[in-house]
Amino acid sequence: MSPTSPQSISPRTVALLCWIAVVLDGFDLVVLGALIPTLTGGDTPWMTPAEATFVSTISLVGMTLGALSIGIATDWLGRRKAMVWAVFAFSALTLACAFATNYIQLGLFRFLAGFGLGGCLPTAIAMVTEFSRGKAGKASTSVMTGYHVGAVATALLGLVLLPWLGWRAMFLAGAIPGFVLAPLMLKYLPESPSFLLAKGRKAEAEAIAAQYGLTLTAPAAAEHTSISALFRHPFLRNSLAIWVTSFMGLLLVYALNTWLPKLMVAAGYGLTGGLWLLLLLNAGAICGLLVAGRVGDRIGLKPAALLWFLCGAVLLAALSVRMPAPLLYPMVFLTGCFVFSAQVLVYAFTAANHPPGIRATALGMSAGVGRLGAITGPLLGGTLVSMGIGHPWGFYVFAVVGLLGAVALATTRVFHQGA
Incomplete structure (x- = not known):
């Protein structure tokens, strides 16, 4: 089956896949803040407050660079491929955080994870907008509820996991679902017809638009792709x-x-x-x-x-x-x-x-x-x-x-x- 034409599903399922990705994004964005009291507390803290500040700041720097670079890559490579790689990247690097042995390693892994975390949100919004059938506002704000659901999930998992399994288990819990979601997105998430049309791949665009009940419009500024x-x-x-x-x-x-x-x-x-x-x-x-x-x-x-x-x-x-x-x-x-x-x-x-x-x-x-x-x-x-x-x-x-x-x-x- 063509990578741009996976098994046909409804636009709502496209939105659901993107929403789940934003849930994981939200979890990973706030998990460090939830862990800082544990990592900096106790008789022998794992890192100092100053080191925690460094890790949290470098994480945001990575997210900034990720949002800038992956957004550009998405318009060149396609929404679907960028979305799958963003989820896989931040999941793999969140998994690596569970095995960090010092704050420098943790900061490096969080910085690199930021590229996927920063790129996930703009790509998800671009996808749900184009499959929203003219309801861009509802689609964009609905998918963003995933961020706050992820934040709530972080707090709840912290209450359950921290007393029994320790802080490393939190990073494992944030990483594993992404390894399940990425293959599902690879199988079910279609490429954006608007992206294909802007790239001159009209036949593929029309086929996907027909599958998902979308109306194609000619790209008014196809030449503006940078x-x-x-x-x-x-x-x-x-x-x-x-x-x-x-x-x-x-x-x-x-x-x-x-x-x-x-x-x-x-x-x-x-x-x-x-x-x-x-x-x-x-x-x-x-x-x-x-x-x-x-x-x-x-x-x-x-x-x-x-x-x-x-x-x-x-x-x-x-x-x-x-x-x-x-x-x-x-x-x-x-x-x-x-x-x-x-x-x-x-x-x-x-x-x-x-x-x-x-x-x-x-x-x-x-x-x-x-x-x-x-x-x-x-x-x-x-x-x-x-x-x-x-x-x-x-x-x-x-x-x-x-x-x-x-x-x-x-x-x-x-x-x-x-x-």
């Missing part, structure tokens, strides 16, 4: 605006996930309250993702993303005010709904607003530049906390970041209907 297209008219303005917005969006996601408990402790809510608020924030994220895509498909992805960033900014500013628990809990839940799904709407807008020839490249660049925000966010939050102004000024700063994301996105142009 990263340089993003730096030229008509995409340059959008590229810059999307990169700024992604930087701001991921800065907020990573800063809040890292520092929200500490900020809430500083506000007098207590450590237990801070942890519950972190849980509520991520629960809100899942609900927000399910709603955001549907709103985006109804009113347009750009207006929806603008609304989400603006609402997120208002809610972040409101959290600077100390309030009773019955009001605080729903406020934090709503903050997660808007802040954590705003960036996913940017990905959906990026996917829907670029032609197939550079779609994954545009997504990869958006995710890659956004990873710089992911590195900046925890550093910014830590600086504010160390200065003793995390609360309330931290929330004011984060509100301004959300507002800047909205302003940048407002300067983009819409090239395709629905975006």
